[in-house]
Amino acid sequence: MEKKSLWVLACALICGLVTFSACSNDDDNDNDNPVTDPVFLSKIDNVMVASATGDTVSTSTQTNTWEGGLLKKQYAVGKTKVGGEEYTIELGSIFTYSGKNCTEIRSLDGMTVNSYTYDAKGRMTSATSKTSDSDQTIGNNRNIQITEYTKDGYVKKMEETYTYSWGETRRMSYDLTWKDGDLVKYTTHNIEPEGEDNTYEVKYDTYPSIFTGYPLAQYIFEGPSGIGFRGSKHNPISGGDIYSYKNGRVVSSAQGITTTYYTYTDGTSE
Numbered sequence: 001m002e003k004k005s006l007w008v009l010a011c012a013l014i015c016g017l018v019t020f021s022a023c024s025n026d027d028d029n030d031n032d033n034p035v036t037d038p039v040f041l042s043k044i045d046n047v048m049v050a051s052a053t054g055d056t057v058s059t060s061t062q063t064n065t066w067e068g069g070l071l072k073k074q075y076a077v078g079k080t081k082v083g084g085e086e087y088t089i090e091l092g093s094i095f096t097y098s099g100k101n102c103t104e105i106r107s108l109d110g111m112t113v114n115s116y117t118y119d120a121k122g123r124m125t126s127a128t129s130k131t132s133d134s135d136q137t138i139g140n141n142r143n144i145q146i147t148e149y150t151k152d153g154y155v156k157k158m159e160e161t162y163t164y165s166w167g168e169t170r171r172m173s174y175d176l177t178w179k180d181g182d183l184v185k186y187t188t189h190n191i192e193p194e195g196e197d198n199t200y201e202v203k204y205d206t207y208p209s210i211f212t213g214y215p216l217a218q219y220i221f222e223g224p225s226g227i228g229f230r231g232s233k234h235n236p237i238s239g240g241d242i243y244s245y246k247n248g249r250v251v252s253s254a255q256g257i258t259t260t261y262y263t264y265t266d267g268t269s270e
Helices: 002-014 216-231
Strands: 023-025 041-049 056-067 070-082 085-098 101-107 112-118 124-132 139-149 155-163 169-179 182-192 198-201 203-208 234-237 241-246 249-255 258-264
Touching: 101 216, 112 216, 124 216, 139 216, 155 216, 169 216, 182 203, 182 216, 203 241, 203 249
Parallel strands: 023 241
Antiparallel strands: 041 056, 041 258, 056 070, 070 085, 085 101, 101 112, 112 124, 124 139, 139 155, 155 169, 169 182, 182 198, 203 234, 241 249, 249 258
């Protein structure tokens, strides 16, 4: 149980807020300095503290490597304390492109390989993820089919099939609604097993997305929530987190006992 808790905690930190954690604006900031030049996220630092003492219990740093405006590599190191012991976990991914289309993302340990196909217009049509253990004997497979895009090139409809290592299959479909480059509403349909539909609505700030420039391949397997969080033009806002801004960009976000700091390729940071 201790090892499982450690792994879940470290992965949550290293992935850099993979959940759709919508945020509220820090009222002490404004948008007087809008971004006009391409600027990309180069580093994410996460710090988690103990609620009772304020002592740091977990940290992680993820670095992004960009070449010619394309995200080519992500590397993360996480440290956490469990039962008085400190543990370190390293994760990373390598991105392969054909032109500007990301065709493969492979984890540094080789246990996860994601592959992608595109149509003649350069729009992603499918995404497949295969994860296995170190002996390549068991694993989970995921497949996403994108069936429709909006006129301005955003994913409108897609279907996901997830096959677990023990043979069970789950199928979901999604309808996504965009406005001015932001995913403002999405509906999830449970196909197998059958279940009720769920619809979610999201609001955004007016600042450029933290994840500007991330390829769809990087977040497609995070589902509609991840697509909205990483693929919209702006940052989602609601109760919970607090964003801080500098030079017209988000430089930190805070929620409860966790604070995240963002550094960009132009040197902007908290």
